[in-house]
Amino acid sequence: MSLLKIDRLTMRFGGLVAVDAVTLDIAPNEIVSLIGPNGAGKTTVFNAVTGVYEPTAGKIIFNGHETRRELTGKTALAFSLVGFITAVVAVILANLETVWEAAVTGNYTYRQPFPWTKALASAQETLTGHWLVPALSGLFVGVTGAWAVWERSRRAPEIAARAGIARTFQNIRLFNQMTVLDNVLLGMDTHLRTRFWDAALRLPLFWRERKHSTGKALETLRFVGLEHEAGQLAENLAYGHQRRLEIARALAMNPKIILLDEPAAGLNPAESKALMDLIQRIRQRGITVLLIEHDMQVVMNISDRVIVLDYGAKIAEGDPATVRANPAVIEAYLGKSDARA
Amino acid sequence: MSGWEVFLQQLIIGLSNGMIIALIALGYTMVYGIVELINFAHGDLFMLGSFLALTIVGLCTALPVFVVVLLLLTLTPLFSGGLNWLVDRLAYRHLRHSIRLAPLVSAIGVSFVFLNVGLLWGGVPMDVFGLGKAAAAPKDFPVLVSNDNLLGDATVQFTAKDALVFVVTIPLMIGLTWFVKRTRTGKAMRAVAQDQTAAELMGINVDRVVGQTFLIGGGLAGVASVVFALYNNTIYFQMGYRAGMDAFTAAVLGGIGSLPGAVLGGLCIGLARAFSDQYIATGWTNVIVFTILVLVLVFRPAGILGSKHREKV
Numbered sequence: 001m002s003l004l005k006i007d008r009l010t011m012r013f014g015g016l017v018a019v020d021a022v023t024l025d026i027a028p029n030e031i032v033s034l035i036g037p038n039g040a041g042k043t044t045v046f047n048a049v050t051g052v053y054e055p056t057a058g059k060i061i062f063n064g065h066e067t068r069r070e071l072t073g074k075t076a077l078a079f080s081l082v083g084f085i086t087a088v089v090a091v092i093l094a095n096l097e098t099v100w101e102a103a104v105t106g107n108y109t110y111r112q113p114f115p116w117t118k119a120l121a122s123a124q125e126t127l128t129g130h131w132l133v134p135a136l137s138g139l140f141v142g143v144t145g146a147w148a149v150w151e152r153s154r155r156a157p158e159i160a161a162r163a164g165i166a167r168t169f170q171n172i173r174l175f176n177q178m179t180v181l182d183n184v185l186l187g188m189d190t191h192l193r194t195r196f197w198d199a200a201l202r203l204p205l206f207w208r209e210r211k212h213s214t215g216k217a218l219e220t221l222r223f224v225g226l227e228h229e230a231g232q233l234a235e236n237l238a239y240g241h242q243r244r245l246e247i248a249r250a251l252a253m254n255p256k257i258i259l260l261d262e263p264a265a266g267l268n269p270a271e272s273k274a275l276m277d278l279i280q281r282i283r284q285r286g287i288t289v290l291l292i293e294h295d296m297q298v299v300m301n302i303s304d305r306v307i308v309l310d311y312g313a314k315i316a317e318g319d320p321a322t323v324r325a326n327p328a329v330i331e332a333y334l335g336k337s338d339a340r341a
Numbered sequence: 342m343s344g345w346e347v348f349l350q351q352l353i354i355g356l357s358n359g360m361i362i363a364l365i366a367l368g369y370t371m372v373y374g375i376v377e378l379i380n381f382a383h384g385d386l387f388m389l390g391s392f393l394a395l396t397i398v399g400l401c402t403a404l405p406v407f408v409v410v411l412l413l414l415t416l417t418p419l420f421s422g423g424l425n426w427l428v429d430r431l432a433y434r435h436l437r438h439s440i441r442l443a444p445l446v447s448a449i450g451v452s453f454v455f456l457n458v459g460l461l462w463g464g465v466p467m468d469v470f471g472l473g474k475a476a477a478a479p480k481d482f483p484v485l486v487s488n489d490n491l492l493g494d495a496t497v498q499f500t501a502k503d504a505l506v507f508v509v510t511i512p513l514m515i516g517l518t519w520f521v522k523r524t525r526t527g528k529a530m531r532a533v534a535q536d537q538t539a540a541e542l543m544g545i546n547v548d549r550v551v552g553q554t555f556l557i558g559g560g561l562a563g564v565a566s567v568v569f570a571l572y573n574n575t576i577y578f579q580m581g582y583r584a585g586m587d588a589f590t591a592a593v594l595g596g597i598g599s600l601p602g603a604v605l606g607g608l609c610i611g612l613a614r615a616f617s618d619q620y621i622a623t624g625w626t627n628v629i630v631f632t633i634l635v636l637v638l639v640f641r642p643a644g645i646l647g648s649k650h651r652e653k654v
Binding site: 050052113114149153156157158160161162166167169173174175176177178182185186187189190192194195196199200249253 | 435465520523524525526528529531532535536538539540541542543544545546547548
């Protein structure tokens, strides 16, 4: 069974087709590289998978489900509440003139306390006739409106993250004004249960969870080799360390798959060698790795499989050696040779 | 009153008013920090809070004073915090991904709605709404906290009212700092303020965090409205404009987005007002306050404590 299945994903921005019917299948515990020339749509695929973009067409199935917000009883209750309020408003609007006359004008005396109960009674009296149609249509409009608003918010990055998709960014996006440790703790946030009162009153849960989460965060930092920088502000780290911190923060989310967007960009040869080692160790933890990378050394060395995108379409897929020999790939990277034409 | 006593007196007045301004400024700065929206309705939210406070006082005339004050300090922040949350939910949230100007215009609209609710509320015939029967007239707020000098026979006045301002606001500010620095929600707020998309991808529910920010900012405005009403003993439906203007200036002066900046800015404005009233002339006070603002913005555009790091790329 595949862990992540992208089925004919299409992303269109105005007239530009950034991703064109791309189908991918990623098995658990694989290391897959997504390569292609600049502007081939690789990062767009990442953005669609993590819920930053809503796909124009196509499906993204993660772990057997689409990564969308679940419809819970609470949400359904909220829909009915909105529907009920809209119905009441609709009934009032439909009878506005008569109700206003009976309830407000009829009871209003200058500078006297307004008799709310009497006004309510008068309003009810006048409402006896004409109410079923506006009530039903108001209910319908309210429920569908609330549902439509909710439907739009169903695919959110937050939902993908909670489902177990973690990612890093092409241009590093750390929480710069926070310490290294706090960055990693934020990655863990969804797994924490401490609430305001636990922290304010220092209840047992607060101590237990703080000890546990700090320990885990330090362990994750040790895993990427940043345990000595825990107290530093993220912005003061060296560039290579910031890249590692992004990975640590993503790992702290306890994901099933981690998407790395050009993790080797700007690293020197020694650092990218260490990165390759780190990616292997991430896989050994049972986490699937999908990466975008331009450094062919890295791609060819660690990938189980390589997928090539060009102009938003998939042009090749297979193990590193096959892909390297594929003429279509060479053409995409180097252009058509004039000699052969 | 000798020269230094006058100075000391104005210092106390300036600090008290400054603390109230700072509380309102915190609401501006928190909301700006997290969604980069200048919430123009914040001043009017503050005004509605004080009208609720007056209504509560009117309903609870039978209770002892300290119970009423406690009631005011719990119910009013709940009301204005909840109202601020609701406004975000209804008027700002859906506009978060549209152009920057859209929520701003929405905020101005909300401000007008609040203003007119205040006008209507002021017109409700109730015994406590003394001083002028017209809806727009200023209302008397009963003197619940005494005006007696705590310093005994000294010429410098430090009244129970001044003490109330400090006793309420200082712990609140310390608590807020602790909340933002140490708790999970506070950390999530800082994360969302620094990089919303990255925070979302960490599984943080951005809408909820923004809602909580509005709730807390509104709550602070609620406390400020109670303290203001108890301190000045008169409220009117247009006071949100003046208070909002001062608080907004304070937030910008201190560095918008920075919590200590808002407090510092509030104190600066409060002191500048008091000293200008005393040593120059009341008529010049606004000129001086806004000249300070212009000067700070020219020479330090990010404000006194604002950092350049906040710029988003």
